[in-house]
Amino acid sequence: MARHSRVRLAxxxxxxxxxxxxxxRALNGRGEISDATRAAVLEAADRLGFRPSPFAQSLQSRRSxxxxxxxxxxxxxxxxxxxxxxxxxxxEAGYQLVLIDSGEDAEGVADAIDTLIGHWVDGIMITTTxxxxxxxxxxxxxxxxxxxxxxxxxxxxxxxxxxxxxGVALLVDHLAETHGHKRIAFLGGRPDRTDGRERRxxxxxxxxxxxxxxxxxxxxxxxxxxRSGVEQTLHQIDLATPPTALIAASAELALGALAAAxxxxxxxxxxxxxxxxxxxxxxxxxxxxxxxITYDTLAMGERSARLLVAAFDNESAPFNDVRLPVSxxxxxxxxxxxxxxxxxxxxxxxxxxxxxxSPSPS
Amino acid sequence: MARHSRVRLAxxxxxxxxxxxxxxRALNGRGEISDATRAAVLEAADRLGFRPSPFAQSLQSRRSxxxxxxxxxxxxxxxxxxxxxxxxxxxEAGYQLVLIDSGEDAEGVADAIDTLIGHWVDGIMITTTxxxxxxxxxxxxxxxxxxxxxxxxxxxxxxxxxxxxxGVALLVDHLAETHGHKRIAFLGGRPDRTDGRERRxxxxxxxxxxxxxxxxxxxxxxxxxxRSGVEQTLHQIDLATPPTALIAASAELALGALAAAxxxxxxxxxxxxxxxxxxxxxxxxxxxxxxxITYDTLAMGERSARLLVAAFDNESAPFNDVRLPVSxxxxxxxxxxxxxxxxxxxxxxxxxxxxxxSPSPS
DNA sequence: CTGTTAGCGCGTTCAA
DNA sequence: TTGAACGCGCTAACAG
Numbered sequence: 001m002a003r004h005s006r007v008r009l010a011x012x013x014x015x016x017x018x019x020x021x022x023x024x025r026a027l028n029g030r031g032e033i034s035d036a037t038r039a040a041v042l043e044a045a046d047r048l049g050f051r052p053s054p055f056a057q058s059l060q061s062r063r064s065x066x067x068x069x070x071x072x073x074x075x076x077x078x079x080x081x082x083x084x085x086x087x088x089x090x091x092e093a094g095y096q097l098v099l100i101d102s103g104e105d106a107e108g109v110a111d112a113i114d115t116l117i118g119h120w121v122d123g124i125m126i127t128t129t130x131x132x133x134x135x136x137x138x139x140x141x142x143x144x145x146x147x148x149x150x151x152x153x154x155x156x157x158x159x160x161x162x163x164x165x166x167g168v169a170l171l172v173d174h175l176a177e178t179h180g181h182k183r184i185a186f187l188g189g190r191p192d193r194t195d196g197r198e199r200r201x202x203x204x205x206x207x208x209x210x211x212x213x214x215x216x217x218x219x220x221x222x223x224x225x226x227r228s229g230v231e232q233t234l235h236q237i238d239l240a241t242p243p244t245a246l247i248a249a250s251a252e253l254a255l256g257a258l259a260a261a262x263x264x265x266x267x268x269x270x271x272x273x274x275x276x277x278x279x280x281x282x283x284x285x286x287x288x289x290x291x292x293i294t295y296d297t298l299a300m301g302e303r304s305a306r307l308l309v310a311a312f313d314n315e316s317a318p319f320n321d322v323r324l325p326v327s328x329x330x331x332x333x334x335x336x337x338x339x340x341x342x343x344x345x346x347x348x349x350x351x352x353x354x355x356x357x358s359p360s361p362s
Numbered sequence: 363m364a365r366h367s368r369v370r371l372a373x374x375x376x377x378x379x380x381x382x383x384x385x386x387r388a389l390n391g392r393g394e395i396s397d398a399t400r401a402a403v404l405e406a407a408d409r410l411g412f413r414p415s416p417f418a419q420s421l422q423s424r425r426s427x428x429x430x431x432x433x434x435x436x437x438x439x440x441x442x443x444x445x446x447x448x449x450x451x452x453x454e455a456g457y458q459l460v461l462i463d464s465g466e467d468a469e470g471v472a473d474a475i476d477t478l479i480g481h482w483v484d485g486i487m488i489t490t491t492x493x494x495x496x497x498x499x500x501x502x503x504x505x506x507x508x509x510x511x512x513x514x515x516x517x518x519x520x521x522x523x524x525x526x527x528x529g530v531a532l533l534v535d536h537l538a539e540t541h542g543h544k545r546i547a548f549l550g551g552r553p554d555r556t557d558g559r560e561r562r563x564x565x566x567x568x569x570x571x572x573x574x575x576x577x578x579x580x581x582x583x584x585x586x587x588x589r590s591g592v593e594q595t596l597h598q599i600d601l602a603t604p605p606t607a608l609i610a611a612s613a614e615l616a617l618g619a620l621a622a623a624x625x626x627x628x629x630x631x632x633x634x635x636x637x638x639x640x641x642x643x644x645x646x647x648x649x650x651x652x653x654x655i656t657y658d659t660l661a662m663g664e665r666s667a668r669l670l671v672a673a674f675d676n677e678s679a680p681f682n683d684v685r686l687p688v689s690x691x692x693x694x695x696x697x698x699x700x701x702x703x704x705x706x707x708x709x710x711x712x713x714x715x716x717x718x719x720s721p722s723p724s
Numbered sequence: 725c726t727g728t729t730a731g732c733g734c735g736t737t738c739a740a
Numbered sequence: 741t742t743g744a745a746c747g748c749g750c751t752a753a754c755a756g
Contacts, residue, residue: 008733019743024735031736032741051480055421056733059748064417073446080442084435084463096481099461101446118413119458226647230706256706259647263703282642285588285621287649341625344592344618370749381727386751394725418749421732 007048015044027052058120067095067308068116068124072104077281078297079127082148085301086125093309095122106130113139123157123308126150129194144315146308148300150194151321157311158320160304164195164277165202167293167326168247171275172206174291174328175245179273179335185218185243187232187253196224199249199277218243222253229256237264237272244272245334251278254290258333262287269335279329289331289338300324369410377406389414420482429457429670430478430486434466439643440659441489444510447663448487455671457484468492475501485519485670488512491556506677508670510662512556513683519673520682522666526557526639527564529655529688530609533637534568536653536690537607541635541697547580547605549594549615558586561611561639580605584615591618599626599634606634607696613640616652620695624649631697641691651693651700662686 013023018037025031026041027050044050058064069086071079087097098121102112109130116124123144129152131139136155145156152159175181186203189196200219207214217239222228229252236243237260246261248254254276258268266272268288276283279292307320332338375385380399387393388403389412406412420426431448433441449459460483464474471492478486485506491514493501498517507518514521537543548565551558562581569576579601584590591614598605599622608623610616616638620630628634630650638645641654669682694700 009735010733020734021736021743022741025742028735034741037741053421053733054481055417055426056748057735059415059417059421059733059750060735062748074436074449075439075443075446077437077439077442080439081437083461084437087436087461087463096477097461099445099449099459101449115458119416227706230703255644255647259702259706262649263701280644282617282644282648285617285648286644287624339625340621341592344589344621371751372749382750383728383752384726387726390751392751396725399725415749418732419751421734421748422750422752424732 007050009050009052012041012045012048012050015048016040062120063122064120065095066098066119066121067305068098068100068112068119068121070100070102070109070112070116070124070126070128072102072109072128074099074101078149078278081297082127082301082304085298085303086305087301088298089302089305090309093305095305095309102128104128104130110139117141117143122312125304125308126156144308144311146304146311148304154319156319157315157317158307158322160300160307160322160324161194161198162295162300163323163326164198165205167277167295167328168199168202168249169206169209170293170326170328171247171277171291172203172210172212174330174334175247175273175275176210176212179245181245181273182212183218183241183243184212184214184245184247185236186214186220187229187236187246187248187257188219188221189224189228189249189253191221193224196249203247215241224250224252226252226256226259229253230260231256233257233260234264237261237266242272246272246274248274248276249278251276251280251283251292254278254292255280255286258286258290269333273335274333277326283329284331284338284340284343286333288333289340289343291331291334291336292329293326294329295324295326369412371412371414374403374407374410374412377410378402424482425484426482427457428460428481428483429667430460430462430474430481430483432462432464432471432474432478432486432488432490434464434471434490436461436463440511440640443659444489444663444666447660447665448667449663450660451664451667452671455667457667457671464490466490466492472501479503479505484674487666487670488518506670506673508666508673510666516681518681519677519679520669520684522662522669522684522686523556523560524657524662525685525688526560527567529639529657529690530561530564530611531568531571532655532688532690533609533639533653534565534572534574536692536696537609537635537637538572538574541607543607543635544574545580545603545605546574546576546607546609547598548576548582549591549598549608549610549619550581550583551586551590551611551615553583555586558611565609577603586612586614588614588618588621591615592622593618595619595622596626599623599628604634608634608636610636610638611640613638613642613645613654616640616654617642617648620648620652631695635697636695639688645691646693646700646702646705648695650695651702651705653693653696653698654691655688656691657686657688 009020013020023041025033026038090097100112102108125146127148129150133155147159188200220232257274276292279294283290330336371382375382385403387395388400452459462474464470487508489510491512495517509521550562582594619636638654641656645652692698
């Protein structure tokens with residue numbers, strides 16, 4: 001295998017005719033040094049293509065300039081975008097991202113944390129929380145950490161989450177005020193996740209605030225998946241008193257809901273309105289185009305990385321609980337007017353790399 | 363910032379009462395050593411929670427046990443899945459993945475390669491090729507490398523690509539044989555990419571093989587994006603002799619095509635059939651459900667990683683050009699029968715992590 | 725079978 | 741302003 005053999009600091013120093021100490025000082029700008037030698041060293045380093053060995057540096061400094069990110073599934077757009085956001089900030093800040101796709105189960109996450117600590121990452125960002133506070137504390141063993149989209153009480157430097165209940169309230173308000181819906185059902189995800197729980201509670205609160213009754217059978221629960229969306233929706237449609245509008249707690253649930261309703265021959269949005277927390281990548285391209293809550297996932301990643309890096313310099317800072325705003329994009333599935341082609345022209349969808357971006361709400 | 367201070371080999375050795383050399387031998391299984399001391403060292407290491415410093419090891423061995431992966435856009439499902447596949451193999455093989463989202467432009471990729479080499483990765487996987495062979499050779503400077511979805515002649519240990527022309531041929535054959543289409547148009551992506559070029563040529567060849575005429579205006583070109591799909595499709599529809607079927611060279615183009623055709627009031631698939639190379643995540647949930655070429659993206663990532671790691675042990679092996687098979691999934695957009703709900707029940711879409719997997723063809 | 729020595733490449737003393 | 745010496749933690753080479 002290719003053993004790396006490159007120019008060392010010593011080579012640079014030798015070329016210039018100074019000690020490695022001097023060369024080091026010139027390159028790092030520490031200590032006093034004459035302008036002449038500094039210039040000479042810099043030029044020599046440049047000419048030789050000198051790159052300091054990160055291992056030697058880390059061995060000496062006891063820090064790796066590396067940050068770990070644990071996601072349950074990189075292939076999911078939400079997590080992939082967080083990776084992207086995090087990396088863009090970390091690069092700027094001089095850190096390298098180490099990504100681990102852990103799966104969602106506890107064992108995988110424990111493994112991932114262990115691996116990252118074994119690699120001496122300076123900090124860890126975690127997007128899935130199958131442990132309690134003590135569990136995490138044990139695993140982390142003092143390594144700085146930030147939670148994304150989830151919160152674990154009293155562990156880590158902070159968390160970045162969405163305004164989940166506010167978002168659901170936007171959906172409820174829009175359905176009720178603009179379109180006059182009263183019998184609104186909620187398709188939920190897993191209640192053991194922070195986001196799932198908050199969205200569910202947000203729904204109940206928003207309905208209560210408007211004095212709208214929620215029949216128990218109009219609040220269902222399931223997995224965070226398309227299949228579950230189908231099942232929950234069929235169940236709702238078959239009810240003696242089916243709802244006139246559906247709020248899906250996630251993009252996958254909404255996709256399932258759309259498919260299920262269509263296959264039952266319902267005309268959307270006339271027979272039933274369907275809206276969603278989470279705007280799927282293809283939200284504007286669905287039939288009907290999906291009214292949804294959007295948010296800046298890229299910013300979630302960036303903010304998280306920023307929060308973590310900030311924590312490096314200030315370990316004793318209090319837990320930082322950041323909430324990111326969300327907003328409503330009205331399209332056709334709620335009953336509003338929406339011209340897909342027009343929307344495409346004005347907002348996004350032109351990423352040359354092929355990304356299907358949703359029009360960002362202003 | 364949290365300086366790592368942990369148990370060193372020396373601590374273990376001291377506890378047992380042997381030299382670090384002996385301890386090292388016991389832990390690494392090198393050299394002769396008595397069973398008794400080996401056991402003692404292992405136990406002590408375990409009890410102390412000893413983890414060898416990767417920096418010290420790398421400094422000494424001159425290898426990092428780390429592999430770099432460069433993608434133009436992690437947020438894109440295709441690349442995200444490659445990341446996932448690559449990581450799953452690398453983990454098994456004892457390597458850590460270092461991911462860089464470089465963007466698609468040459469500068470970003472050059473930067474990424476540079477960064478990775480600066481981190482002494484043992485090898486690099488590249489998914490976008492904005493350079494010629496000499497360009498890459500210069501940048502890589504001997505670092506083992508594998509290309510994914512693209513090929514650069516004569517550089518690296520090998521490449522993993524799809525059976526692009528075979529895939530397009532499957533689409534052409536299906537449209538012609540099963541549905542009797544003769545005027546088939548092709549919506550192309552960027553011809554400067556290996557995949558784009560091969561799909562375009564595959565189309566022309568497949569049509570020629572069947573003796574079908576292709577009017578020049580029925581082969582268009584553009585970006586790899588939804589917007590471009592919309593534009594190209596509108597252009598085709600407005601032609602004096604519009605095609606009766608459309609083959610989109612990528613998922614994004616297909617999504618754009620669907621939206622454009624629908625917005626013009628065309629009934630799909632009766633007025634126009636639309637099929638696609640690339641099965642979008644939501645292929646089965648579109649209206650109409652999209653007939654498409656699918657392939658195992660996860661396997662692309664795995665195979666690539668496998669190929670790279672194999673190259674570590676055998677640097678002089680010849681260039682390994684791996685082609686991954688693709689297959690046709692017929693749904694409704696070509697004119698076939700397709701029951702979305704039924705498909706959901708039988709194939710995929712039940713990933714608890716929320717992944718929207720396409721039914722895999724058997 | 726085991727220990728001593730030395731060096732991977734860098735930064736940081738301390739002394740000149 | 742510069743340099744010599746040392747140590748970060750580990751393993752390979754060379755004794756014993």
